Amino acid sequence: MKVLTVCPYCGTGCGLNVLVENNRIVGVEADSSHPVSGGELCIKGYFGYKHLEDSRRLTTPLIKKNGKFVPTSWDEALGFIAQRLTDIKQQSGPDAFALFASARATNEENYVAQKFARAVIGTNNIDHCARL
Amino acid sequence: MTLGGGAMTNTIPEISQYSDVVFIIGSNTGECHPLIAKHVIQAQSRGAKLIVADPRMTDMANKADIWLRLPVGHNITLLNGLMHVIIKEKLYKAEFIQEHADGFDDLTRAVEDYTPAYVEDLTGISQQDLIAAARLYAGAGAAVILYCMGVTQFTYGTGTVASVSNLAVITGNLGRPGTGVCPLRGQNNVQGACDMGGLPNVFPGYLSVTDEKHRARFEKAWNTQLPPKPGLRIPEVADAVHQGKVKALYVFGENPVMSDPDNNHFIHALQELELLVVQDIFLTETARLAHVVLPAAGWAEKEGSFSNTERRVQRVRKAIEPPGNAKTDWWIFCALAQKMGAKGFEYQNTQEIWDELRQVVPEKWGGMTYARLDQVRGLNWPCPNEEHAGTPILYVGGKFTTPTGKANLKAVLFHPTGVAEDKIKEFKNPIVGKIAELPDREYAFTLTTGRRGYHYHTGTMTRKSLPLNQVGPEQMVEVNPQDAAVLEIEDGDYVKLTTRRGNIAVKVWVTDRVPEKTVFTTFHFWEANVNELTVKDTDPLSVIPEYKVAAVKIEKISLAEAKALYLEKAQKYRVELEQEVVAEMQKGWRV
Amino acid sequence: MANRFVIADPNKCIGCYTCMATCVMQHQQVGLQAYPRLQVTHTLAGTMPIQCRHCEDASCVAVCPVKAITVKNQSVQVNETVCIGCKMCALACPFGAITPYGTLPPSLREVGTFEQYAYVPEPRWPAPLYGQSGQTTELHPLLAWRIGQKAVAVKCDLCQFDEAGPACVRSCPTKALRLVEGEDIERLSKLKRSGAAIETASNVE
Numbered sequence: 001m002k003v004l005t006v007c008p009y010c011g012t013g014c015g016l017n018v019l020v021e022n023n024r025i026v027g028v029e030a031d032s033s034h035p036v037s038g039g040e041l042c043i044k045g046y047f048g049y050k051h052l053e054d055s056r057r058l059t060t061p062l063i064k065k066n067g068k069f070v071p072t073s074w075d076e077a078l079g080f081i082a083q084r085l086t087d088i089k090q091q092s093g094p095d096a097f098a099l100f101a102s103a104r105a106t107n108e109e110n111y112v113a114q115k116f117a118r119a120v121i122g123t124n125n126i127d128h129c130a131r132l
Numbered sequence: 133m134t135l136g137g138g139a140m141t142n143t144i145p146e147i148s149q150y151s152d153v154v155f156i157i158g159s160n161t162g163e164c165h166p167l168i169a170k171h172v173i174q175a176q177s178r179g180a181k182l183i184v185a186d187p188r189m190t191d192m193a194n195k196a197d198i199w200l201r202l203p204v205g206h207n208i209t210l211l212n213g214l215m216h217v218i219i220k221e222k223l224y225k226a227e228f229i230q231e232h233a234d235g236f237d238d239l240t241r242a243v244e245d246y247t248p249a250y251v252e253d254l255t256g257i258s259q260q261d262l263i264a265a266a267r268l269y270a271g272a273g274a275a276v277i278l279y280c281m282g283v284t285q286f287t288y289g290t291g292t293v294a295s296v297s298n299l300a301v302i303t304g305n306l307g308r309p310g311t312g313v314c315p316l317r318g319q320n321n322v323q324g325a326c327d328m329g330g331l332p333n334v335f336p337g338y339l340s341v342t343d344e345k346h347r348a349r350f351e352k353a354w355n356t357q358l359p360p361k362p363g364l365r366i367p368e369v370a371d372a373v374h375q376g377k378v379k380a381l382y383v384f385g386e387n388p389v390m391s392d393p394d395n396n397h398f399i400h401a402l403q404e405l406e407l408l409v410v411q412d413i414f415l416t417e418t419a420r421l422a423h424v425v426l427p428a429a430g431w432a433e434k435e436g437s438f439s440n441t442e443r444r445v446q447r448v449r450k451a452i453e454p455p456g457n458a459k460t461d462w463w464i465f466c467a468l469a470q471k472m473g474a475k476g477f478e479y480q481n482t483q484e485i486w487d488e489l490r491q492v493v494p495e496k497w498g499g500m501t502y503a504r505l506d507q508v509r510g511l512n513w514p515c516p517n518e519e520h521a522g523t524p525i526l527y528v529g530g531k532f533t534t535p536t537g538k539a540n541l542k543a544v545l546f547h548p549t550g551v552a553e554d555k556i557k558e559f560k561n562p563i564v565g566k567i568a569e570l571p572d573r574e575y576a577f578t579l580t581t582g583r584r585g586y587h588y589h590t591g592t593m594t595r596k597s598l599p600l601n602q603v604g605p606e607q608m609v610e611v612n613p614q615d616a617a618v619l620e621i622e623d624g625d626y627v628k629l630t631t632r633r634g635n636i637a638v639k640v641w642v643t644d645r646v647p648e649k650t651v652f653t654t655f656h657f658w659e660a661n662v663n664e665l666t667v668k669d670t671d672p673l674s675v676i677p678e679y680k681v682a683a684v685k686i687e688k689i690s691l692a693e694a695k696a697l698y699l700e701k702a703q704k705y706r707v708e709l710e711q712e713v714v715a716e717m718q719k720g721w722r723v
Numbered sequence: 724m725a726n727r728f729v730i731a732d733p734n735k736c737i738g739c740y741t742c743m744a745t746c747v748m749q750h751q752q753v754g755l756q757a758y759p760r761l762q763v764t765h766t767l768a769g770t771m772p773i774q775c776r777h778c779e780d781a782s783c784v785a786v787c788p789v790k791a792i793t794v795k796n797q798s799v800q801v802n803e804t805v806c807i808g809c810k811m812c813a814l815a816c817p818f819g820a821i822t823p824y825g826t827l828p829p830s831l832r833e834v835g836t837f838e839q840y841a842y843v844p845e846p847r848w849p850a851p852l853y854g855q856s857g858q859t860t861e862l863h864p865l866l867a868w869r870i871g872q873k874a875v876a877v878k879c880d881l882c883q884f885d886e887a888g889p890a891c892v893r894s895c896p897t898k899a900l901r902l903v904e905g906e907d908i909e910r911l912s913k914l915k916r917s918g919a920a921i922e923t924a925s926n927v928e
Binding site: 003020023024031035036042043044049051052053056059063064068069071082084085086092095098101102108109110118119126128129 | 170321391447458460479
Binding site: 040041042043046047 | 739740741743744745748894896897
């Protein structure tokens with residue numbers, strides 16, 4: 001299976017096809033009709049996908065208890081965060097919360113993230129690492 | 133700021149098609165944006181000329197018709213020098229300036245002192261080269277400027293960016309194919325994160341949070357009250373934590389412990405937080421300090437869109453399932469919002485999110501439906517309706533998006549040790565620059581930082597790829613052969629780099645890529661992370677830290693000493709935690 | 724028959740390292756040493772990857788004591804299983820195109836010691852081989868070794884196992900690399916001779 005998408009590294013936004021077999025990426029092919037990359041890719045475009053199947057990927061939410069990370073469920077992790085955020089907002093106001101958004105995440109994810117900070121918490125303390 | 137927007141004014145393919153002169157300043161395009169460099173090479177083979185201004189012998193500098201090897205931090209000196217020559221020799225476009233720009237008189241006075249002789253004195257760039265570069269750039273039918281972090285990462289970065297725009301405006305190099313001012317974005321979706329309002333002062337579409345009209349638009353769309361006060365920027369957050377103002381921090385898809393300057397300061401701040409949530413695909417150095425870690429889906433594991441440096445919005449698609457219980461970032465935020473009782477987060481897929489954005493900010497993205505984006509290789513915003521073809525070139529016909537519709541030429545002054553007060557007073561709101569930390573007797577070298585082609589940022593992703601790691605297994609510091617001879621160090625030796633903020637052990641690469649008295653290294657490797665050394669002084673307007681200059685001391689050390697320092701860093705960044713967590717996860721623990 | 728080799732055009736090479744990583748992957752996939760067989764080299768005169776020139780009278784072939792290096796199919800090939808890791812070829816090569824490299828056998832590869840997965844990476848010599856801590860600092864890097872690790876000579880093999888030819892040539896984004904073979908050199912020389920003749924003729928008074 002071939003999936004047409006965009007390289008996740010620099011801001012050039014080269015087009016590429018991801019080659020998939022049995023839910024595994026087996027390779028990457030340049031998109032020959034892309035106006036910028038025109039059938040070529042660089043080192044990170046071709047080989048940068050390898051981290052996705054690394055054994056160190058996080059596969060479950062973790063809560064730190066006594067200095068050790070303990071695997072937990074989504075329900076428990078989100079419940080814990082929701083409770084703590086509600087408490088902190090009540091005690092110290094919405095501006096006691098800050099969110100670092102991500103220049104690696106999609107437009108849609110960044111939109112939801114800033115909407116969360118602004119509409120749910122009520123703060124403009126949201127920024128991302130555009131400066132590096 | 134000068135022109136009205138913060139994005140690349142033109143598109144990349146125009147470089148190879150239309151540009152007669154390409155001026156690259158502060159960008160290692162060959163290594164960091166290879167497919168943009170390709171367009172520059174194609175332009176060259178068509179006969180276009182290349183000017184490169186860089187302290188380092190980058191691969192593009194090597195190919196330049198004129199290479200201006202300025203010392204680190206002297207961008208403004210150089211740019212003012214170029215404009216001095218252009219104005220003196222009347223190479224500017226008087227008509228264009230008269231119709232489309234304000235402040236030319238101020239600018240003329242500001243660059244008056246920057247004669248070729250003065251510039252040579254300060255930077256060592258020969259008068260001949262400076263004059264030749266000025267004539268070449270100003271004389272081109274279409275000239276484009278490409279710049280990157282070598283321009284912005286100074287305490288006066290805003291000034292340099294303004295200078296770059298000044299240069300383009302006075303020569304009329306805007307609003308036509310093959311011209312423009314092009315900041316090359318370093319990350320796949322920096323443009324998108326900015327566009328989507330991932331900034332403390334603006335909503336999606338760069339609509340100011342302080343403007344009641346804009347706020348009302350989003351309050352109506354989101355059905356809630358919104359805060360009118362601009363928020364904190366990243367470098368300000370650490371101080372706010374120390375002051376007890378910020379108590380909870382939520383980080384997703386970033387690794388600020390590695391990427392923020394003078395990171396010891398930042399780590400202490402994180403440790404004081406009451407709640408730190410990190411959402412990422414690996415247990416990053418930042419995640420290890422968190423109270424809660426949430427597993428995210430990676431690239432190729434989710435649907436959505438990215439906006440590249442040309443404002444080209446392109447669809448990214450899901451190819452594989454995320455591992456274990458990892459979830460997409462948008463799903464996590466929606467689930468959390470719902471847990472907190474919020475409405476308006478009932479999205480079923482990314483298309484619904486995108487369509488909401490299109491409705492709220494139609495002037496920029498209204499016409500970009502998923503269906504259309506699926507048909508083409510991206511559309512450049514603004515694209516207000518479905519009949520609109522997108523906007524590859526901004527400011528066509530010199531129509532700028534400033535309040536007056538004209539470009540604001542800004543007076544920018546610079547001297548490494550500071551500009552005299554009298555001089556500053558001569559101008560209305562000039563931007564003034566000086567270097568935060570100059571070398572002295574103890575810290576005798578200038579340290580500058582950046583990236584390498586084979587790794588990416590904090591190495592979280594690229595260091596887990598065998599081919600990339602085999603090409604770049606280890607941190608290296610570039611040292612000029614002259615300096616190496618004086619210090620009695622050889623290629624492959626280890627040195628300790630020390631600044632007033634910290635020290636790291638690094639292997640030496642003796643190379644002409646750096647000028648004398650200057651060393652270069654990166655932030656890809658936790659065991660030798662240059663951001664333990666960098667200065668946290670920031671630009672007052674953009675709050676970009678001065679990553680590019682610091683004073684540093686170099687000492688030769690043995691392999692055993694280097695190893696000891698690595699072990700020290702391993703403790704500092706708690707690398708054993710990742711090992712523990714991986715073991716825990718591999719027990720097959722599933723919810 | 725003339726030798727065949729891959730060479731780069733420094734006017735096109737942008738120093739992006741794509742060729743090196745491609746080389747690693749290409750060889751790893753067929754069970755050969757996962758190490759780049761060409762090295763991007765930056766000099767004031769220009770940037771380009773340097774790799775084996777597959778010399779007709781190759782000094783590496785001459786010095787190899789076990790005949791692990793042979794001339795085959797107009798190229799110089801190393802049999803990685805025959806190589807005893809003496810490193811004479813690396814010392815003899817005038818281009819620096821041979822690197823001794825070896826990975827630890829699985830029996831010796833504990834979690835956390837193999838460099839790719841090392842939780843605390845060890846400082847290393849310029850050559851990818853390194854010894855027990857401190858011990859090798861006195862040794863020439865080419866002769867440094869690590870207990871249990873067998874090093875073999877690693878050099879460009881023109882991807883002889885791949886019908887499509889050298890992978891680096893295909894992956895180069897600026898098409899700076901090319902395979903020189905057959906009549907290429909004769910054709911190029913003819914072109915240069917024409918150039919020289921035109922130049923001379925047009926300058927004759």
